[in-house]
Amino acid sequence: MQGTLEFLKGIFINKNEDLTILGKLIKIALIFLLVKIGIKIFNTIIDKSMERKSRLKFGVDEKKANTLAAILKNLSKYVFYFIGLVPALELFGIKTTSILATAGIGGLAIGFGAQSLVKDVITGFFILFEDQFSVGDYVKVEGYEGIVEEMGLRVTKIRGFSGELYIIPNSNIQIVTNGTKGAMRSLVEVSISYEEDIDKAMKVLEKICKELKDTENSIVEGPTVLGVSKLGEYDIVLTIVAKTDAMEQWRIERILRKRIKEEFDNENIEIPYPKRVVIEKKV
Amino acid sequence: MQGTLEFLKGIFINKNEDLTILGKLIKIALIFLLVKIGIKIFNTIIDKSMERKSRLKFGVDEKKANTLAAILKNLSKYVFYFIGLVPALELFGIKTTSILATAGIGGLAIGFGAQSLVKDVITGFFILFEDQFSVGDYVKVEGYEGIVEEMGLRVTKIRGFSGELYIIPNSNIQIVTNGTKGAMRSLVEVSISYEEDIDKAMKVLEKICKELKDTENSIVEGPTVLGVSKLGEYDIVLTIVAKTDAMEQWRIERILRKRIKEEFDNENIEIPYPKRVVIEKKV
Amino acid sequence: MQGTLEFLKGIFINKNEDLTILGKLIKIALIFLLVKIGIKIFNTIIDKSMERKSRLKFGVDEKKANTLAAILKNLSKYVFYFIGLVPALELFGIKTTSILATAGIGGLAIGFGAQSLVKDVITGFFILFEDQFSVGDYVKVEGYEGIVEEMGLRVTKIRGFSGELYIIPNSNIQIVTNGTKGAMRSLVEVSISYEEDIDKAMKVLEKICKELKDTENSIVEGPTVLGVSKLGEYDIVLTIVAKTDAMEQWRIERILRKRIKEEFDNENIEIPYPKRVVIEKKV
Amino acid sequence: MQGTLEFLKGIFINKNEDLTILGKLIKIALIFLLVKIGIKIFNTIIDKSMERKSRLKFGVDEKKANTLAAILKNLSKYVFYFIGLVPALELFGIKTTSILATAGIGGLAIGFGAQSLVKDVITGFFILFEDQFSVGDYVKVEGYEGIVEEMGLRVTKIRGFSGELYIIPNSNIQIVTNGTKGAMRSLVEVSISYEEDIDKAMKVLEKICKELKDTENSIVEGPTVLGVSKLGEYDIVLTIVAKTDAMEQWRIERILRKRIKEEFDNENIEIPYPKRVVIEKKV
Amino acid sequence: MQGTLEFLKGIFINKNEDLTILGKLIKIALIFLLVKIGIKIFNTIIDKSMERKSRLKFGVDEKKANTLAAILKNLSKYVFYFIGLVPALELFGIKTTSILATAGIGGLAIGFGAQSLVKDVITGFFILFEDQFSVGDYVKVEGYEGIVEEMGLRVTKIRGFSGELYIIPNSNIQIVTNGTKGAMRSLVEVSISYEEDIDKAMKVLEKICKELKDTENSIVEGPTVLGVSKLGEYDIVLTIVAKTDAMEQWRIERILRKRIKEEFDNENIEIPYPKRVVIEKKV
Amino acid sequence: MQGTLEFLKGIFINKNEDLTILGKLIKIALIFLLVKIGIKIFNTIIDKSMERKSRLKFGVDEKKANTLAAILKNLSKYVFYFIGLVPALELFGIKTTSILATAGIGGLAIGFGAQSLVKDVITGFFILFEDQFSVGDYVKVEGYEGIVEEMGLRVTKIRGFSGELYIIPNSNIQIVTNGTKGAMRSLVEVSISYEEDIDKAMKVLEKICKELKDTENSIVEGPTVLGVSKLGEYDIVLTIVAKTDAMEQWRIERILRKRIKEEFDNENIEIPYPKRVVIEKKV
């Protein structure tokens, strides 16, 4: 008996570690206690941040939030047990480098794959924090434009003018064009014929501008007739510019166009068709 | 005899490790027992997640799932034995850094190669979790558009209008355009001649809009005549816009176009051919 | 004599390792035995997977497979000897970090270079596993389209309609368009003149559609006349759509076009030439 | 009693470390004291840099700065506790490699994700430090052009001419085109007919240039008539160039165009319409 | 004397290593012997692979091969001495981590730079191994097309039709289009006027096809008249397709075009000029 | 007393390190002395390189240089204290791996972010060292062209012809096109009618070339009439080429164009308008 015990003791006790089997078992119990505590703390953190989120403006669907919390808790449990397993094995003198290496490579693959997820959240945080746009704003992002319908840490949803819903992961959002902050510009270009009197046409345009300014409240500045912006192939192009309330710029442009056509008709100013000189040769 | 034993003991027993050969063998047995248990647990996890999956909505072909499970189990076996081999060799004082380094480089190469696989699954998870689209939705992804036919963790299958099936790995899905959620827009642009009376044409269009609203249930909002959206080279462009049920927008546009042509014929409003002024010079 | 021996013993025996030269040599023999066994196992694995492969559907040329196996065995031999060399040198107290570092950097360079090879195999596996396409399918991949002629773990070969053979490494295959699974669409657009009666033209087209449906077995659905799909510069565009068996869609389109032209001739419906209004000015 | 104590001492005291439990506890207390001090110092640094920032030109919203400071302090607390936890566990002989590996992979994922944040700040610093542009400058960045409205370490805001606000993360700013530093160029190209006398046209243009130079103060250099810059399909193109104060170039161009048209009318110099020779064949 | 010796011994002999200076020197000699052997083996491997290469099909210039071998041997010598230096220094208790770190960073920079070299060789190997193309084949690679003139492990040389020589590093070769393996397609599109009889034109084309099939041996399949492939702006397009021997497709197309023109002339079938309807308005 | 001291000694003195507390404190003092010296040396290096820089040609603003120096000194101080902190903590037996890991990940993030900064400096160094261009040269870089106004280690400033200042980080400079080193080419293409005599036109052009060569000093070689460079749709294109002093090429081209037009008028050689044959059909 004594000999066997001695022998077993010899197996599991490295002299230069001087720890009895019992001591080791107590230590392992301690480790897994710490693991349990770690899991508890992590779960509490998740629950709390879910609560806080639900009180914030993100209208996250509660059911989804719960699902996500459950998944995160489940995954974290595996991670914590792995963290505890390694020192436990080491206590019995089993080298765990190969476990660590295997887990490390797996972890790296996941880490690289999850990279854009992290980017989503970081970019999403800054969009919200810096107030780059809010729900209801008219924005352009990576060639997609429309009204922001929903903002989140991972994706932003934009309703295009065609009615389509663009779902954009935040990491894809780089340069944001916000068409709601401040006054927007209305710009109308009108062609007149080379035979026309420029000054007369500009006076007519200025009259229209003055009228419009008085009747439209959404106009912030102008409209102003800038002058001759192009000597084209067959026309002289005059440009009118105005500043309007956001989202009103297109309506003002449409009104301007209609008014110009009508007034030009009255004043006998021609909007020219393309012209071409043809030199005929008979064969 | 005694001397030889002593000698052999000297070879395999490092004094500062104080472990007999027998003790080492017992330890190795223990290690491989742990490896066996690890394999068992891993297999159970795979089986369970396969089961759970089959109960979920993913219509994964059972035969394929089994094949995949078998492959995963097989591969994991090699990994677990490798994890056990390293500490076993270490016990006999054989440095395993070179094994670890070799395996590590191989692992890295595989890890990098498998990176987009991980991305597929992560993106796939979020598409499903965030309900970005469902089977039957009309979506546009990376320039491919059509009806979603199948969704999975790795690939999404979309049936294009041309009948072709687009098989898109989820990691290639970034910005999703969903054309099923909410009302879509019908937009028709009509040209009238510069000689035409704008107001008259707009009245005719408004009449058509009113009629259509009454007869078509799929129209949600409008149709409205926006006004003069362009003063073109040879035509005045008027724009009509409506909101319709999803997927109905093209039909409404076709009806609108037909009605406009017919009504313009009745009212003698000309849809102009391209016009050009030709100044003739004889040689 | 005794002194020299003592001295030599002093060189090769570190007191705190307590291993005789003989013991060390035996250990080295053991290491290289393990290396030999490792090489054997690896060779067996390669041979077996070659065998299994030859029983599968991949029509891999046997000679090529043998060459590849020989190369792999040869390379692996170097790797295994390297794995054995390092602990052997360590036994004699020679630090091998510099060897490992050198081999590691070389290995990394190769690992990075071989990355796309790994990707080829992983993507190839999923194409086969998920049945994305089979030999004989008509597919489009990265702008290359044609009939799949050969599928493998590393490359896919597609025969284009021009007769050319496209050899595509699987890692270059991302989004696959399969034009064989399911019914394909035939789409024909016909122009009629603005002076034509739309209803009359549509009736003629519908008659053609009905006829064709009865005579062509490869038609799955339709053909249907959708309506006015465009009010063009000089023409009204009507669109006809049908669903046909895969690969038959182009033939059906050609037949439709011929029938439409013939029937329009009978019914005196004009397919218009481009029209332009010319306003002449003499100089 | 004595035995139990001895036993417990045996568990927690590794002989070759020779530290009593009490000693260990004191050491842990010391570690967490250092952690507390570390947190304090970090918080002080943040507070100070916030203060300094508020005294600088960046008009950072104070409320936002406080929020950011609070978040940073909160995050850093977790990091410091983690730094303290590891040596504490090590003191009780618990190997922490698995904790470190797990934290390391998580940290790497965050590090990669945060990479562009670091780039934002570095690029932002150099834009400010090198005075690449200031608020009010007219710049072009990555295809977006307008007046700089706000500069920061992370984003730059530019107000486009269309009224839209471009919000550009600094890491997206590579090549900057500054249109405010120095004199800008006005360039007008005028077409004359092939039948026209080039010298006469150039003299007229030079007269206009001279006049304009005298009347416009914003002109720095020129305008100069460069000469025949193109023999076009139907016209000889003459080019006029001037240097003006920044942002005045477009106005000068508009004036030049108007003056040229007027003067050419006076001098009977024709700006030609496109010309084409038509060889008629009767069928 | 004895004291000095004792002292020196004290400097160079760490008691817990128990190795005399002489012993250390012998060990160093042993290390450098191993280094020498390593260099020898490496040189032999290079020489052998050079020999083997010269017996293979790669027509590598012998002089160049020798130069490359010399460079490789020279570089490897430095590497091997570095591998020997580190353990030698370690023997004298000099920590070499800083040397290793410095060499490692340098090595990494070179490794990354050499990455595409490794890719060249791997891709080159697979091109040769998989027989993707051979010298004399007509291929298209990354937009460069022509006859393959030379194949190697690092670069592939293609002679374009313009006579230019394209030198393509193998790592740039991804998708290969081989125009030599199998029959190629000739495709000719012919326009006929809308006024023409389609059936008559098709009969004429079929006659030409039949004739050509009999006279040209290089035709593998067809030529076939497919039918009406387009209803164009002013023409009906008919398409003829044939399969020919590789590289003969263009000649067959040229013959087909000439024959069609001649036969259409005989049969009075018009190949139409672009047509346009002009509606004249006098001002 | 003695016992407490013994106890404290027990806490802070690991027997197998055999260092008294006092000894440790002295060692820490030594470490921080070294840190102080390190900071001093670093500051001196920065000051010296600033001085040297100010004597060189880079016209770096002195104030900015001082700011930068101050920032660098400040940052380096933190780094040096961190370097000293770690071994100090280690002396008291506190494991610092967690500190190192945290700092390492932060450092990596900064390192990656600063990568392009390093690239800027390296590329900048080579541009200066290899004399790729100098201030005043006319260069094209990444699509931006103009006169180099300022060169530095981080950015290059180019003044475009439009007056705009392009600020280009050196890492964005890859292929440089220098239009100042050597003689530049003037190229003028002239159209003549198909009815014209080619030889006559070439003689006229040659006469102009001869004249110009005599009158213009900036011409280095030529101008030469190359011959018929294109048989166009309606014109025969003749090309004239000359080599001129850098930046003079455009002026020479303008002169050539004017002279050709004038001489062609004298010799009655027509520069043709686009020609088209019209076959009229009456309906």
Added chain:
Amino acid sequence: MQGTLEFLKGIFINKNEDLTILGKLIKIALIFLLVKIGIKIFNTIIDKSMERKSRLKFGVDEKKANTLAAILKNLSKYVFYFIGLVPALELFGIKTTSILATAGIGGLAIGFGAQSLVKDVITGFFILFEDQFSVGDYVKVEGYEGIVEEMGLRVTKIRGFSGELYIIPNSNIQIVTNGTKGAMRSLVEVSISYEEDIDKAMKVLEKICKELKDTENSIVEGPTVLGVSKLGEYDIVLTIVAKTDAMEQWRIERILRKRIKEEFDNENIEIPYPKRVVIEKKV
């Protein structure tokens, strides 16, 4: 006295290292001796490779080479001292991990930044070694084409036809198009009218080809009339092809064009203007 010495000895001598202070100092002296030797060897290597380079064909400016050598020597000095500093500090029991980590991150940043420098040299070496082109060759690289003016390990300089000098870092050189090795192709396409006799035109062209072959020595093969390469909108296109000495292809093409025009004039073969059928409708 004795006590203080004992005490000091206690500080600096770790019992389990058994080295006296003097011994340590001697060891440090040894280390720095080795560092000095290392610097010497490195400097010698640089000097020798500079010498060898100056004897080779690279016309590297001697002054620049010296500057570069001086910079390299200076930098390497810092690196060598750093390598020596670390083991010296370690000797006094100061852990240097934090120094190594800091240096490592800095080194990595530099390593990544220098990556393209390494790539430059490797690519440059292979361009020279494989003789991809030589000074005086006409090459196309990444869209830049011209005569190679200078080749080096880092950059290649190409003189474009416009006179501009392209300075291309070798790492930007991937696919090289060499237009000097072998015979180049001249290709001329001639349009004839649909009314023309194809055979007659081909005979005329063949006559020209025959003549040219006899008079031009630079023609290697051909010129040959290929046949009808296109049935265009209004013309039949005939193609002539020849092989010429490199750089002579454009001259031959110009001569061919001139000869064809002249001979067609003689033979009354029309090169057609664009033709269009116009169907007139009066309103």
